[in-house]
Amino acid sequence: MVDVFRALDDETRRLVLDELSARDGQTLFEICSVLTMRHGLSLTRQAISQHLGVLESAGLVDTERRGRSKFHYFNPEPLAEITGRWPTRKRTEQ
Amino acid sequence: MVDVFRALDDETRRLVLDELSARDGQTLFEICSVLTMRHGLSLTRQAISQHLGVLESAGLVDTERRGRSKFHYFNPEPLAEITGRWPTRKRTEQ
DNA sequence: TTGATATGCAAGCCCTCACTTGCCTATAGT
Protein backbone atom coordinates (compact mmCIF):
# COMPACT_ATOMS: atom_id res chain seq x y z
CA MET A 1 0.00 0.00 0.00
CA VAL A 2 1.40 3.36 -1.09
CA ASP A 3 0.02 6.70 0.02
CA VAL A 4 -0.83 9.46 -2.41
CA PHE A 5 2.01 11.72 -1.33
CA ARG A 6 4.72 9.22 -2.15
CA ALA A 7 3.04 8.23 -5.40
CA LEU A 8 3.14 11.87 -6.52
CA ASP A 9 6.78 12.34 -5.49
CA ASP A 10 8.14 11.37 -8.90
CA GLU A 11 8.05 13.39 -12.08
CA THR A 12 7.67 10.30 -14.27
CA ARG A 13 4.58 9.21 -12.35
CA ARG A 14 3.20 12.74 -12.57
CA LEU A 15 3.76 12.67 -16.33
CA VAL A 16 1.93 9.35 -16.50
CA LEU A 17 -1.02 10.97 -14.73
CA ASP A 18 -0.80 13.86 -17.18
CA GLU A 19 -1.02 11.51 -20.13
CA LEU A 20 -3.83 9.45 -18.66
CA SER A 21 -5.63 12.66 -17.84
CA ALA A 22 -5.28 13.71 -21.47
CA ARG A 23 -6.28 10.32 -22.89
CA ASP A 24 -7.72 7.76 -20.55
CA GLY A 25 -7.52 4.00 -20.95
CA GLN A 26 -4.03 3.61 -22.40
CA THR A 27 -2.01 0.43 -22.26
CA LEU A 28 1.49 0.06 -20.88
CA PHE A 29 3.10 0.17 -24.31
CA GLU A 30 1.10 3.21 -25.33
CA ILE A 31 2.19 5.04 -22.19
CA CYS A 32 5.79 4.01 -22.81
CA SER A 33 5.82 5.35 -26.36
CA VAL A 34 4.08 8.56 -25.39
CA LEU A 35 6.56 9.22 -22.60
CA THR A 36 9.53 8.67 -24.87
CA MET A 37 8.06 10.61 -27.79
CA ARG A 38 6.61 13.63 -26.08
CA HIS A 39 8.84 13.89 -23.03
CA GLY A 40 12.16 12.48 -24.16
CA LEU A 41 12.20 9.84 -21.44
CA SER A 42 14.41 6.84 -22.07
CA LEU A 43 13.03 4.37 -19.59
CA THR A 44 12.53 0.65 -19.78
CA ARG A 45 9.11 -0.87 -20.06
CA GLN A 46 9.60 -2.39 -16.61
CA ALA A 47 10.34 1.01 -15.13
CA ILE A 48 7.05 2.38 -16.41
CA SER A 49 5.31 -0.79 -15.29
CA GLN A 50 6.61 -0.31 -11.76
CA HIS A 51 5.49 3.31 -11.79
CA LEU A 52 2.03 2.21 -12.87
CA GLY A 53 2.07 -0.30 -10.03
CA VAL A 54 2.81 2.44 -7.53
CA LEU A 55 0.07 4.64 -8.95
CA GLU A 56 -2.38 1.76 -8.83
CA SER A 57 -1.36 0.91 -5.28
CA ALA A 58 -2.06 4.51 -4.30
CA GLY A 59 -5.49 4.37 -5.92
CA LEU A 60 -4.60 7.00 -8.48
CA VAL A 61 -4.89 4.56 -11.37
CA ASP A 62 -7.53 1.92 -11.99
CA THR A 63 -6.80 -0.95 -14.33
CA GLU A 64 -8.88 -3.20 -16.50
CA ARG A 65 -7.53 -6.25 -18.25
CA ARG A 66 -8.93 -7.43 -21.55
CA GLY A 67 -7.11 -10.17 -23.37
CA ARG A 68 -3.39 -9.60 -23.25
CA SER A 69 -3.80 -5.86 -22.84
CA LYS A 70 -4.23 -3.89 -19.64
CA PHE A 71 -5.90 -0.52 -19.76
CA HIS A 72 -5.13 2.21 -17.27
CA TYR A 73 -7.54 4.87 -16.02
CA PHE A 74 -6.75 7.95 -14.02
CA ASN A 75 -8.65 8.19 -10.73
CA PRO A 76 -8.31 11.61 -9.10
CA GLU A 77 -10.22 10.69 -5.93
CA PRO A 78 -7.17 10.17 -3.69
CA LEU A 79 -6.10 13.72 -4.44
CA ALA A 80 -8.81 14.80 -2.02
CA GLU A 81 -6.58 13.63 0.80
CA ILE A 82 -4.18 16.42 -0.10
CA THR A 83 -6.63 19.18 -0.84
CA GLY A 84 -8.68 18.40 2.24
CA ARG A 85 -5.87 18.13 4.76
CA TRP A 86 -4.84 21.76 4.92
CA PRO A 87 -7.85 24.02 4.42
CA THR A 88 -6.62 27.13 2.68
CA ARG A 89 -7.00 30.16 4.86
CA LYS A 90 -5.25 33.43 5.27
CA ARG A 91 -2.11 33.50 7.35
CA THR A 92 -2.76 35.02 10.76
CA GLU A 93 -0.29 37.85 10.84
CA GLN A 94 0.77 38.39 14.43
CA MET B 1 15.24 23.99 -4.31
CA VAL B 2 12.70 21.36 -3.39
CA ASP B 3 9.39 20.90 -5.16
CA VAL B 4 6.12 20.64 -3.31
CA PHE B 5 5.62 16.98 -4.07
CA ARG B 6 8.82 15.87 -2.43
CA ALA B 7 8.29 18.18 0.52
CA LEU B 8 4.93 16.53 1.18
CA ASP B 9 6.33 13.02 0.84
CA ASP B 10 7.09 12.68 4.54
CA GLU B 11 4.65 12.19 7.38
CA THR B 12 6.74 14.22 9.81
CA ARG B 13 6.73 17.22 7.47
CA ARG B 14 2.98 16.81 6.98
CA LEU B 15 2.54 16.80 10.75
CA VAL B 16 4.61 19.99 10.95
CA LEU B 17 2.25 21.60 8.46
CA ASP B 18 -0.67 20.36 10.53
CA GLU B 19 0.71 22.00 13.64
CA LEU B 20 1.56 25.25 11.90
CA SER B 21 -1.88 25.22 10.35
CA ALA B 22 -3.36 24.87 13.83
CA ARG B 23 -1.11 27.49 15.41
CA ASP B 24 0.96 29.67 13.17
CA GLY B 25 4.26 31.30 14.06
CA GLN B 26 5.85 28.61 16.21
CA THR B 27 9.56 28.31 16.83
CA LEU B 28 11.69 25.23 16.24
CA PHE B 29 11.60 24.20 19.88
CA GLU B 30 7.86 24.64 20.10
CA ILE B 31 7.37 22.46 17.06
CA CYS B 32 9.74 19.85 18.50
CA SER B 33 7.86 19.64 21.79
CA VAL B 34 4.48 19.55 20.12
CA LEU B 35 5.54 16.72 17.81
CA THR B 36 6.89 14.64 20.70
CA MET B 37 3.97 15.37 23.02
CA ARG B 38 1.02 15.02 20.69
CA HIS B 39 2.38 12.58 18.12
CA GLY B 40 4.87 10.48 20.06
CA LEU B 41 7.72 11.35 17.74
CA SER B 42 11.20 10.87 19.14
CA LEU B 43 13.26 12.93 16.77
CA THR B 44 16.24 15.15 17.32
CA ARG B 45 16.00 18.90 17.11
CA GLN B 46 18.24 18.75 14.04
CA ALA B 47 15.90 16.33 12.32
CA ILE B 48 12.98 18.72 12.73
CA SER B 49 15.22 21.59 11.68
CA GLN B 50 16.08 19.81 8.45
CA HIS B 51 12.41 19.09 7.83
CA LEU B 52 11.63 22.77 8.31
CA GLY B 53 14.41 23.56 5.87
CA VAL B 54 12.83 21.34 3.25
CA LEU B 55 9.42 22.88 3.82
CA GLU B 56 10.89 26.37 3.56
CA SER B 57 12.79 25.43 0.41
CA ALA B 58 9.53 24.26 -1.11
CA GLY B 59 7.83 27.51 -0.21
CA LEU B 60 5.39 25.82 2.15
CA VAL B 61 6.82 27.56 5.20
CA ASP B 62 7.87 31.18 5.56
CA THR B 63 10.23 32.16 8.34
CA GLU B 64 10.87 35.30 10.29
CA ARG B 65 13.79 35.74 12.62
CA ARG B 66 13.54 37.91 15.70
CA GLY B 67 16.43 37.83 18.14
CA ARG B 68 17.56 34.31 18.70
CA SER B 69 14.19 32.84 17.78
CA LYS B 70 12.89 31.90 14.35
CA PHE B 71 9.18 31.83 13.75
CA HIS B 72 7.60 29.59 11.15
CA TYR B 73 4.46 30.31 9.16
CA PHE B 74 2.50 27.94 6.98
CA ASN B 75 2.13 29.10 3.39
CA PRO B 76 -0.40 27.01 1.45
CA GLU B 77 0.19 28.72 -1.89
CA PRO B 78 2.45 26.02 -3.39
CA LEU B 79 -0.35 23.51 -2.89
CA ALA B 80 -2.00 25.09 -5.91
CA GLU B 81 0.56 23.35 -8.07
CA ILE B 82 -0.99 20.05 -7.06
CA THR B 83 -4.63 20.99 -7.16
CA GLY B 84 -4.25 22.78 -10.46
CA ARG B 85 -2.29 20.15 -12.34
CA TRP B 86 -4.98 17.52 -12.71
CA PRO B 87 -8.37 19.16 -13.10
CA THR B 88 -10.90 16.85 -11.52
CA ARG B 89 -13.31 15.53 -14.07
CA LYS B 90 -15.30 12.40 -14.51
CA ARG B 91 -13.60 9.36 -15.90
CA THR B 92 -14.53 8.83 -19.53
CA GLU B 93 -15.93 5.33 -19.45
CA GLN B 94 -15.25 3.70 -22.78
C1' DT C 1 31.96 38.50 30.89
C1' DT C 2 30.00 34.29 31.86
C1' DG C 3 26.53 31.02 31.11
C1' DA C 4 22.29 29.49 29.19
C1' DT C 5 19.20 29.53 25.27
C1' DA C 6 17.93 29.04 20.20
C1' DT C 7 19.59 27.75 16.05
C1' DG C 8 23.05 26.42 12.17
C1' DC C 9 26.61 23.52 9.74
C1' DA C 10 28.71 19.27 8.29
C1' DA C 11 30.00 14.51 8.08
C1' DG C 12 28.55 9.84 8.38
C1' DC C 13 25.21 5.78 8.48
C1' DC C 14 21.41 3.15 6.96
C1' DC C 15 17.62 2.31 4.41
C1' DT C 16 14.48 3.17 0.71
C1' DC C 17 13.62 4.01 -4.10
C1' DA C 18 14.14 4.21 -9.10
C1' DC C 19 16.04 1.66 -12.67
C1' DT C 20 18.06 -2.15 -15.14
C1' DT C 21 18.69 -6.97 -16.50
C1' DG C 22 17.16 -11.53 -17.17
C1' DC C 23 13.76 -14.77 -17.34
C1' DC C 24 8.91 -16.31 -17.17
C1' DT C 25 3.61 -16.34 -18.21
C1' DA C 26 -0.35 -15.56 -21.04
C1' DT C 27 -2.92 -14.20 -25.07
C1' DA C 28 -3.47 -13.58 -30.16
C1' DG C 29 -2.40 -14.62 -34.95
C1' DT C 30 -0.94 -17.77 -38.74
Add this chain to the structure above:
DNA sequence: ACTATAGGCAAGTGAGGGCTTGCATATCAA
Protein backbone atom coordinates in the same frame (compact mmCIF):
# COMPACT_ATOMS: atom_id res chain seq x y z
C1' DA D 1 2.11 -26.05 -32.92
C1' DC D 2 4.81 -22.09 -33.53
C1' DT D 3 5.78 -17.21 -33.24
C1' DA D 4 5.03 -12.64 -31.83
C1' DT D 5 2.87 -9.57 -28.68
C1' DA D 6 1.61 -7.64 -23.93
C1' DG D 7 2.77 -7.94 -19.52
C1' DG D 8 4.75 -9.90 -14.80
C1' DC D 9 8.33 -11.43 -11.33
C1' DA D 10 12.66 -11.08 -8.97
C1' DA D 11 17.36 -9.93 -7.93
C1' DG D 12 20.93 -6.49 -8.11
C1' DT D 13 22.85 -1.71 -8.32
C1' DG D 14 23.50 3.19 -7.56
C1' DA D 15 21.93 7.43 -5.75
C1' DG D 16 19.33 10.16 -2.60
C1' DG D 17 16.86 10.98 1.80
C1' DG D 18 16.12 10.85 6.84
C1' DC D 19 18.40 10.78 10.99
C1' DT D 20 22.09 11.10 14.24
C1' DT D 21 26.31 12.97 16.33
C1' DG D 22 29.48 16.61 17.21
C1' DC D 23 30.75 21.12 17.07
C1' DA D 24 29.99 26.05 16.04
C1' DT D 25 27.44 30.62 16.08
C1' DA D 26 24.42 34.14 17.86
C1' DT D 27 21.36 36.24 21.20
C1' DC D 28 19.63 37.13 25.90
C1' DA D 29 20.16 37.35 31.07
C1' DA D 30 22.88 37.68 35.30
